[in-house]
Amino acid sequence: MSSQQIELILSRQLADSLSIPVFLVDTNGTLLFYNEPAEEILGMRYEETGSMPPEEWSTKFQPQSNDGKILDPSELPLVQTLKEKTPSHGEFWIKSMNGEMLKISVTSYPIIGRPSRFLGAVALFWKSSNT
Amino acid sequence: MKIRIWGCRGSLPSPGPEKNIFGGNTSCVQITHNKTCIILDGGSGIQRLGIGIDQSITKIDILLTHLHIDHIMGLGFFQPFYNPNITINIWGPSASKEGLQQRLRRYFSPPIFPVQLKELPSKPNIIEINSSQFEIDDFKITSEYVCHPGPTVGYRLQLGDTVFTYIPDHEPALGASDYPNNPEWTSGYSLAKDADLLIHDAQYKTSEYTSRVGWGHSSFADAVKFAELTKVKKMLLFHHDPLHTDETLKELFAEIYRDQHQKLELELAQEGNIYFLT
Numbered sequence: 462m463s464s465q466q467i468e469l470i471l472s473r474q475l476a477d478s479l480s481i482p483v484f485l486v487d488t489n490g491t492l493l494f495y496n497e498p499a500e501e502i503l504g505m506r507y508e509e510t511g512s513m514p515p516e517e518w519s520t521k522f523q524p525q526s527n528d529g530k531i532l533d534p535s536e537l538p539l540v541q542t543l544k545e546k547t548p549s550h551g552e553f554w555i556k557s558m559n560g561e562m563l564k565i566s567v568t569s570y571p572i573i574g575r576p577s578r579f580l581g582a583v584a585l586f587w588k589s590s591n592t
Numbered sequence: 593m594k595i596r597i598w599g600c601r602g603s604l605p606s607p608g609p610e611k612n613i614f615g616g617n618t619s620c621v622q623i624t625h626n627k628t629c630i631i632l633d634g635g636s637g638i639q640r641l642g643i644g645i646d647q648s649i650t651k652i653d654i655l656l657t658h659l660h661i662d663h664i665m666g667l668g669f670f671q672p673f674y675n676p677n678i679t680i681n682i683w684g685p686s687a688s689k690e691g692l693q694q695r696l697r698r699y700f701s702p703p704i705f706p707v708q709l710k711e712l713p714s715k716p717n718i719i720e721i722n723s724s725q726f727e728i729d730d731f732k733i734t735s736e737y738v739c740h741p742g743p744t745v746g747y748r749l750q751l752g753d754t755v756f757t758y759i760p761d762h763e764p765a766l767g768a769s770d771y772p773n774n775p776e777w778t779s780g781y782s783l784a785k786d787a788d789l790l791i792h793d794a795q796y797k798t799s800e801y802t803s804r805v806g807w808g809h810s811s812f813a814d815a816v817k818f819a820e821l822t823k824v825k826k827m828l829l830f831h832h833d834p835l836h837t838d839e840t841l842k843e844l845f846a847e848i849y850r851d852q853h854q855k856l857e858l859e860l861a862q863e864g865n866i867y868f869l870t
Contacts, residue, residue: 464781466723467737470767473777477769575743576686576722 468574469493472583484569484584490515490543493581502565502588504558515540522555525562529554539584542569546579552589564589593625593751593869595789599637600861602761602795602809602831603662610837615863618662619760619831621791625751628729632747632758633657637863638666645672653728654716655735656684657760658744659695667696668705676713681728685735685743686720693718721745739767739779740808748783754869757787757824760831765814766806772817784822788869791861792818794829797844812848819856826857 464470469485473494476483482499486492492513500506503522513521519534526532534540538549548570555563569584599605599617607616618635629646631638631654645652652672657663672678684692693709696718700709709716722745723736734748738759746759764779765771775781784790794815796804801811810818812829819827829848832841845860852858859865 462775462781464776464778467739467767467779470777470779471739474767474769574722575688575737576720578722 465493466574466578466580468572468578468580472572472581476583482586484539484586485581486515486539486543486584487581488543488579490519490540492518499586502557502563502586504561522557525554525556527554538567539569539582542571542582542584546571546573593623593749593754593756595756595867595869596622596624596641597637597828597861597863597865598622598641599633599635599666600828600830600832600863601635601662602793602833604834605636605662605665606834610839613838613862614832614841614860616834617863618665619657620666621758623731623749623756625730627651628731629653630655630728630731630749633663633760634665634667634670635662636666639669642669642671642673650677651679651681653681653683655733655747656682657746657758658685658740658742659699660742660761661699663761664696664699668700668707673712673714673716676715678714680714680716681719682716683719683721683726683735685737685745686722687743691718692720734783736780736783738783739763741806744808746780746783748787751869755787755789756869757784757790757792759783759790759792761808762793762818763806763808763810763814764818765810771814772821775821778818778821780818781822784818784824787822787824788826789867790819790822790824790827791830792827793831795831795833800833812844813851816848816852816856816858819858820852824856826859828859828861830861832861 476496483496485494524532538551541549550568552566565586566589567586572580598620617637619633620635620637621632623630629649629652721735732750735745738746740761749756767779792815793810794812795809796811798811
């Protein structure tokens, strides 16, 4: 087993220390980690799910627009960040693992280490107050 | 390969009668094998190395882990820099913006040092690395950024099946909430895994570390945990705190040796000590 790059290790540690929900993915979009506040919103525990490929996490929560249309994964901020290597933001609905529909607001940013090494992305998300 | 410790003190040279055993010079370790001469860090220990260096050596590779002053302060006093007949390569970590050469110039320029980098007769080659793999003669070398303030790498040097790992400034406990139980999420794990010899930061007593979290260094206890996790065959505890006397170091070592679980082969790094890895 190899260790992750230090930028990802420290990002995970920061996420683990925060009380806002955080997702951490690698360059392929594989979900490497999500923290306890994220577990609360998603209704599942990281220890139980472990890492997840992008096809799985991007559809698992059935992201939907305001009019109930299922969003294509490419429309999600985190997927856009991985593609463009730029920050992204968006609001949409998800179905949490306990079946509840939640409107969430997501801001994502790329992890670009020294010197210009693209290593993954982070998404911060929270329940939207603008429902 | 032959490994010699020329300096193992951390942060500040601190010579004195109370430090005669382990030495007061800052980080510098030399590796030799046939005609290959690799020097890890240019702390104050590099001065003595340069004075007595084998005159048949025509090429020297200096691998810097980072540019904190205790790791580069000896460079200006390294005699081979003033010999135009020696090829010197300086390898060091990339930063986000400023190049390695520019950052080295901050040291090699007044008022810090009178001789400028461009004036050195040996005209050293400056080579930037990051999380990289490269070769120097028969050595296969891996560098990887590790947990320490500023751009800092550790090195894994492989010669045949023999592995030597050097991570003199490292705080792996900072980046892992469940340290030391998760190799994938532990800084430096891949560098040190199964190494025959690991030189690792062990600057603080546990009681000192609690008030210095985030400064980039490890306690004796965390260094031993790292060695146990990575399953190295032997570890040298390195980067001694400038305030720790020989007596203090011996006491700390006796304590950690008594308390460790796996009965690792452990030693305090000591200036002048030589190790052979085959």
